[in-house]
Amino acid sequence: MSIDTVHVDLGARSYDVRIGQGLLARAGDEIVALAGKRRVAILTDETVAGLHLPALRQALARHGIEAPALALPAGEATKCWAELGRTVEWLLAQRIERKDLVIALGGGVIGDLAGFAAAILRRGVRFVQIPTTLLAQVDSSVGGKTGINSPQGKNLIGAFHQPALVLADIDVLTTLAPRDFRAGYGEVAKYGLLGDEGFFEWLEANATALAADPALRQRAVRHSVAMKAGIVQRDETEQGERALLNLGHTFGHALESATGYCDRLLHGEGVAIGCALAFELSAKLGLCSQEAPSRVAAHLAAMGLPARIADIPGDLPDDEALIALMAQDKKVQDGKLRFVLARGIGRAFVTDAVDPGLLRQVLAQSR
């Protein structure tokens, strides 16, 4: 299979996203073509370091590049001040200069943290994303949102800092735990739900085969990245259209904060529940027929994803506490919650016209 390239056109901050098989082994060629034989520092997590770091190091060594690596603990809790501070100090100790490269080898947690570290190191160092989860390949490695979490909310501390290159090797997804693959699929489904009913229909027919079939996987990653690139090109810093990529996240982020960023609820699982709730709320508001949320819930169930708050194990704060957490959402304007809702599958839009009573009904019915 050939390599696909999606170009993200952002003027001086433009870059390519390469998608295909065998890209990790070719990473040295790509890095040298991008930056010459610059110094490189790799940020990864302890799980990915054991699985894929040796292949990346070998690919760089073929060009005479010896790259030091820092392996952070795996998991969402790593997106915090303490790990960010440790990472930045380590990069300084490696004498990484402005024209050198930071490589993020890992899932969305490593990509978000490494990108933020690169954004603030010496006021901005270039970085390359080598995403190793489905979620990171279809979503977090593209678009330049970087950051960490606060106990008060998800991604509340961060910066826009675009990568200089993204290498999405779809072969590395074969080592992913099934639960992490499914969670990443939550963001794939999101693209169909927010803006492309035809893609959602294709997913309904093909998604259960993605994990085992590289050709289907490459097609799903390429289509998702192309959709995201189009939106980011038109609205890099989320002044308008980009908020559509937040479908499901007002609910999902509040649920992630409520569960304390642990493995009770993965980000992609929160997005899946959030998409189901956004469609339920849309139907309650008369924006779409009840058929739409039923179809969303049926597809999420077919993919083994949660669709209800009741699917989250353990205790959760009550609905008022969840609504209070939503108030920290970055889409809030003048103190008013704004939701991504839908007039049907693939027809999302942003609104602040949500009756608080109906919001409470939707939350209560999901328990």
Ligand SMILES: NC(=O)c1ccc[n+]([C@@H]2O[C@H](COP(=O)([O-])OP(=O)(O)OC[C@H]3O[C@@H](n4cnc5c(N)ncnc54)[C@H](O)[C@@H]3O)[C@@H](O)[C@H]2O)c1
């Ligand atoms: N910046 C953005 O635009 C954006 C978009 C979507 C999500 N995100 C963020 O991404 C994060 C979630 O990312 P994620 O789902 O990739 O989580 P993650 O980075 O925690 O990775 C999930 C798990 O998979 C393991 N792993 C990674 N690659 C592997 C591989 N190839 N084989 C085996 N195991 C592997 C990791 O060690 C981890 O345990 C959240 O913090 C979310 O907020 C950011």
Ligand SMILES: O=C(O)C(=O)C[C@@H](O)[C@H](O)[C@H](O)COP(=O)(O)O
């Ligand atoms: O790239 C975007 O824009 C997104 O909203 C993609 C989301 O999937 C992602 O989770 C993002 O990090 C959420 O952004 P936030 O601004 O709500 O933190």
Ligand SMILES: [Zn+2]
């Ligand atoms: Zn997301």
